[in-house]
Amino acid sequence: MIIGGGLVGILCAYFLDQAGIDYLLCEAATIASGTTGKTTAVLSAQHDTLYSDLISRWGHEKAQQYLDANLDALKEYRSLAEKIDCDYEERPSYMYTVDKPRLMEHEVEALQSLGFSASVVKELPLPIKIAAAVKFPGQAQFHPLKFIGGICNNLNIREHSRIVRMKGTDAFTEKYRISAKRIIVASHFPILNTHGFYYAKLYQKRSYIIALENAPQYDGTFVDNGTSGMYFRNYGNLLLVGGGEHRTGKKGGNFEALRTFIRANYPGAKEKYAWATQDCMSLDGVPYIGKYSELLPDVYVATGFNEWGMTSSMVAAKILCDMIMKRENKYADVFNPSRSVLTPQLFANLGESILNLLKPVPKRCPHLGCALSWNEVEQTWDCPCHGSRFTKDGKLINDPATGDLREK
Template sequence: MPAFPHLEHDTKTDVLVIGGGLAGLLCAYTLAQRSMNYLLIESDTICSGISRNTTAKITSQHGLIYNKLIQNFGVDLARMYWEANQAALERYRHLSKAFPCDFEAQPAYVYSIKEANVLEKEMHALEQIGAGAEYVDTLPLPLPVTGAVKFENQAQFHPLQLAAGISRNLNIREHTAARAFEGNVVLTDYGKITASKIIVATHFPLINKHGAYFIKMYQHRSYVLALEHTPELDGMYVDEAKTGLSFRRYQNLLLLGGGSHRTGKQGGNWTELQSFARTYYPDAQERYRWSAQDCMTLDAVPYIGQYSRNTPNLYVATGFNKWGMTSSMIAATLLSDMAEEKETPYAAVFSPSRTVLRPQLLSNVSSAAVNLLSVSKHRCPHMGCALKWNPQEHSWDCPCHGSRFTEDGTLLDNPATDDLKRNES
């Protein structure tokens, strides 16, 4: 990846992008393509966080989402969600011609091992919004399925190759963390940045006083094994169940994903995947393994747009619900339009100020409250929740909002911005 210097002095810009993951980089790239004055700052190095651990599926098929979207928001908004994600897929297809990134068209499948009726409902929803899909009865997977919904001409790619290509000539400052906000001024260790508009693309939003994201989201961990010596497999496959498995190939490796759980809670992690691999791929050898963390919204739709109703020049991109590739591209287009004060047809779909479903909100708040009141000598510096020891990854994890720390207290994942205090680590 290209390297960039840190900020050296006070500066001014029209648009400040905070966060150097794929979402932030695509925002900066889009702003640059539109000849806008911008600056991107990253607290570490670009793509050093969530973006490097993705399984990199580019698809408008986000599990069995469309039936739920119609139930919650109606046919029109469900159609707009699909259209926005399809447009994001096509933009990646276009960018891959200028920036080689192992882009490969693939069909995408969401399967069920138990319930055919949920697939039938999804097919009906897709017919209502005009999305082409196919129902299939069998899949080339080692486990039995009741069926699957197939989207043709989706894609997979290497996100770090694309990020390296688009970032090379961008105005970026690494090792420059946003420490505080004073109106339209952002304070860093190396100077102040005055910006007319600010885009927060930091995975979990870092400003607590606006938007109430700490009660509207939670974080989820998932795990991946890269296996050698497995049968050939075309396509990308995900289980409709939250705790199910995903499959796709990259070159000579099978990427087997799963073991998911809420951060700070018990889950299957790599042991579940290793057990599955031993049973169904007895000749396989584990080449790599990694984990990822995703921000999850309560209605399965990302928050992309104005940070809150009372912050007109502050924007956010978060809550990608494990579908960060298309969501990052949607954020780049939508937020660049907003920075230019253009009307955008998809603003209502992703609005962070939309009404949150009450039962899910109460459940999320209750879960956080229990951990906030729990007794523990290790407490998260974000909002004081009791940290839980994760023996598989040797980390202290926050079950409220998803911050994570190494065994000695070094920060791994936000929304916390500081390490644990020395006497707590």
């Protein structure tokens, strides 16, 4: 059984279906209506300046595993896109900095030591003065909804079937119990709190995107290495400009940061669309893919994609399907969810939870009881601990909560 109908859940269903494995996918709303439907859909193995970090923390072997897993994911997308009309386009990707050129140079040195032909560039066509950027050749972009539309026909999917709790390999909707031999939890943020410590190993981040008409066409996808930086890519005649990000439940730049930048740098552009998205962030920049916990040998998880959900979804689907079919996967070890959690981010997450558990306010999240914050920009109640979100009237928008706000 698969819980969650985003890209990773759909890919798991597709590969299991191709292998002749019996499965059922349950989606709380409609497929691809969550983060998958709001992504900018960059297909890149360039995930921040992660490779120099991985080499220093875990050594060359695991850094190589991570790189190769994501490059193989790109190859798989390229192969599938030959049969699916999904606006697949090859593009270089760039990670830039406005003030830390040595960081970019160090990342390129790390990548070249792994055999990848990254390079440092000193100028970009963006209206931003950069200090340096890392260029990844041969990356891509696509339309994820068109892609999903091309692979989901005849898959065993049940929409509007929210799983509200689990017990072993039994999953429960409000009305039904579903018994399975194995379960893949691909629900964005894991919903089972009694195992795996995910409520401390993850937090969620909001970011904002505006699509512009009458704006430049750039050859590539571009992301600022800074925590509050901007990102850019074109789709057709539109320029997508993203940024304004912040921890869910906290204040941040939001849409206004983007609109201020756009007014200053693209004065002739016209705003066509605007939307926000939400991502699960792991403690160390690497997703959690594998067994949900050592105490649940037949339950699997994929989460913590750190704003790089497209290639991570493919990596996760390949690893989890191999696990389901009892096949060895050479990349599984680096993504093991049971790896060490001792990082500064763990203590930041725990501190945020303690602070909001003790805060004396009436609006509380049904997930674990944290105090909710009112999001004036989006008119929602948001949880700073774990990222659940609710409408003004208390209807659930984002997990890990599995139900609406309860009236006191």
